[in-house]
Amino acid sequence: MSENVGRWLRDEIEDAILSYEFAPGERLDETVLANRFGVSRTPVREALMQLDAIGLIEIRPRRGAVVIDPGPHRIYEMFEVMAELEGLAGSLAARRLDNTSREAITATHSRCEQSAGAGDSDAYYYDNEEFHKAIYAASRSDFLEEQCVQLHRRLRPYRRLQLRVRNRLSTSFSEHCAIVDAIFAGNGDEARRLLRTHVGIQGERFSDLVASMASR
Amino acid sequence: MSENVGRWLRDEIEDAILSYEFAPGERLDETVLANRFGVSRTPVREALMQLDAIGLIEIRPRRGAVVIDPGPHRIYEMFEVMAELEGLAGSLAARRLDNTSREAITATHSRCEQSAGAGDSDAYYYDNEEFHKAIYAASRSDFLEEQCVQLHRRLRPYRRLQLRVRNRLSTSFSEHCAIVDAIFAGNGDEARRLLRTHVGIQGERFSDLVASMASR
DNA sequence: AACGTCATTCTTGTATACACGAATGTTGAC
DNA sequence: GTCAACATTCGTGTATACAAGAATGACGTT
Secondary structure (H helix, E strand, O other): OOOOHHHHHHHHHHHHHHOOOOOOOOEEOHHHHHHHHOOOHHHHHHHHHHHHHHOOEEEEOOOEEEEOOOOHHHHHHHHHHHHHHHHHHHHHHHHHOOHHHHHHHHHHHHHHHHHHHOOOHHHHHHHHHHHHHHHHHHOOOHHHHHHHHHHHHHHHHHHHHHHHOOOHHHHHHHHHHHHHHHHHOOOHHHHHHHHHHHHOOOOHHHHHHHHHHHOO | OOOOHHHHHHHHHHHHHHOOOOOOOOEEOHHHHHHHHOOOHHHHHHHHHHHHHHOOEEEEOOOEEEEOOOOHHHHHHHHHHHHHHHHHHHHHHHHHOOHHHHHHHHHHHHHHHHHHHOOOHHHHHHHHHHHHHHHHHHOOOHHHHHHHHHHHHHHHHHHHHHHOOOOHHHHHHHHHHHHHHHHHOOOHHHHHHHHHHHHOOOOHHHHHHHHHHHOO
């Protein structure tokens, strides 16, 4: 449990939303949440305020909080921005790479190789996350890293859906290889381009996303 | 005053921070704020929670809230991300431009022309803001627009400092012209490139920023 | 004189109580 | 039978009270 109940609740509710335990559009009753977590309404409200500021829920004055339902179109927009930010991170990483970052990228990359080779999509899901975070860190831009991590977190559930798609695992990993090559070669423009297409969801991948969302 | 005291306070405190009334590093005492605004501590705390989530202040458990002090380096990083996002907005705007957006851009652009011609840096400051917002909207990506507006807001005070620099007004406006041309010509890559350099702070402009920050 | 320990005080964190607006269900009229 | 007005209920918004941890200062010891 975090330092104080408010933050703990924020993380707890955030996780519940990102894992669809609290479905999009669902109403979040303060009293119910307070009882469920065995605390008073005060920290619950504080947690909700923060989630509202982050953009995960919407608090309509006097009318309670509801989980935001980002339709396929908005999710596409979020991936579009994510692609842009990751592209920037990649290009900076290529320019500024040092030994520490290089090793972190290599380590996470080879872990991806293992889980992709084993066809373990759950393991790959985590390793992939670490790989991308290694690139954010390698950008040496704290602000960019924070923005990337936050957006990455919000997109987590949809990323997971994507990995279920047939052949996506090996495709993803081979894209990683090219990205690593570009970064290690110091080719910022290439790293940017590759990351943009790796992260963005164009063409049939968007239809896949819509389909997998609809099937839930 | 907004719908509820909490939100009102959030905006109020946010403005106070962005206008340096609450200086970076300053401690924000809940009781003092409550007295100052004539409310109880509860809504003050809720406002602070939100500002913490946005990243304007930092709340250290049991040790109170302090206004975050983004040093020159971090501000540079923020402009770097802003440049990237605006570049994306510009490129999308060029592709998706419709009559409504076209008119909005034209209108705000000519207002910039007037204030720049008059050498009125305060007026230009506002008109420039509207011009950029018109481009965000023209991107037709709600999420991107929100992100841009939010970051733009956080960078507002530094932008203001920048405009004070000699000749910056006319330089800025002539860059606008090129940007408008690129967007209207449907040249997304060019719009992106121009916006990136327009928004980013490279070379001597960074030194200018540091200097103007130090002189406060 | 300097440092460490303890007590006091001050501020934050949480709970509870109360006020007010919104939602809802009921009753009456057309 | 339907719709509208009103009352009731329920949930949010704010204030206050209480608990607990951190900062501060005084006192004693080395």
